[in-house]
Amino acid sequence: MGKSEYKNRNCFATTNEDHSCVIMEIDFEPILKNIAKHVTLEKSEINHFTSLLSIKEIPKKKLLLQEGESCTSISYVHSGILRAYCYDKEIRERVIMFAVQDWWITDIQAFATGNPAIVNIEAIEDSVVLELQKNHLDELYIKVPQFERVFRILMQNSYIREQLRTTQNLTLTAEERYKNFVAKYPNVYQRVPLKQIASYLGITPEFLSVIRKKKSK
Numbered sequence: 001m002g003k004s005e006y007k008n009r010n011c012f013a014t015t016n017e018d019h020s021c022v023i024m025e026i027d028f029e030p031i032l033k034n035i036a037k038h039v040t041l042e043k044s045e046i047n048h049f050t051s052l053l054s055i056k057e058i059p060k061k062k063l064l065l066q067e068g069e070s071c072t073s074i075s076y077v078h079s080g081i082l083r084a085y086c087y088d089k090e091i092r093e094r095v096i097m098f099a100v101q102d103w104w105i106t107d108i109q110a111f112a113t114g115n116p117a118i119v120n121i122e123a124i125e126d127s128v129v130l131e132l133q134k135n136h137l138d139e140l141y142i143k144v145p146q147f148e149r150v151f152r153i154l155m156q157n158s159y160i161r162e163q164l165r166t167t168q169n170l171t172l173t174a175e176e177r178y179k180n181f182v183a184k185y186p187n188v189y190q191r192v193p194l195k196q197i198a199s200y201l202g203i204t205p206e207f208l209s210v211i212r213k214k215k216s217k
Contacts, residue, residue, distance in 0.1 A: 058123035071110035080127025
């Protein structure tokens with residue numbers, strides 16, 4: 001890895017499915033660059049922030065969060081890809097969002113209010129996330145006030161994204177929504193099952209296949 005003022009690594013103990021303990025070395029540079037898009041931190045503030053992070057490995061198809069559970073953390077995707085989804089009245093999965101490397105994910109209403117989670121968060125690939133507990137985030141707001149700006153921008157961007165998605169669902173055709181999705185999220189489109197993309201777009205997998213065949217001609 002090349003030189004960077006944000007170069008920072010740490011070691012964490014984690015547990016495999018067989019309960020054996022494994023020591024992992026984590027490079028903090030990606031998450032620190034993510035934070036640096038919005039604020040400039042002193043070295044002591046960086047060290048304090050990274051000391052509050054915990055690592056979690058999520059194998060493919062395993063849940064980071066299950067509907068009904070308490071949601072006490074927000075997660076930065078260090079590697080892999082995750083999705084948030086819920087079930088409709090017919091017990092069909094409805095994908096709410098995807099999160100790839102360098103994105104954040106949580107059940108925001110549960111995280112903010114303390115209410116039970118209303119979504120499931122699942123790893124689509126073997127993934128590693130860095131978790132920040134809510135009590136630690138509240139502590140950061142006091143000790144390092146710049147973090148209020150960081151997470152205000154994250155929540156603002158999330159609201160904008162969801163507002164645009166809602167508007168597009170109401171005003172655009174399914175074909176137009178699919179075209180916009182592929183253009184805006186090519187790294188997601190190439191890595192997730194088509195049935196999950198169809199669910200995100202609010203259409204059936206069969207109709208998505210028709211759209212794809214039409215575009216390939």
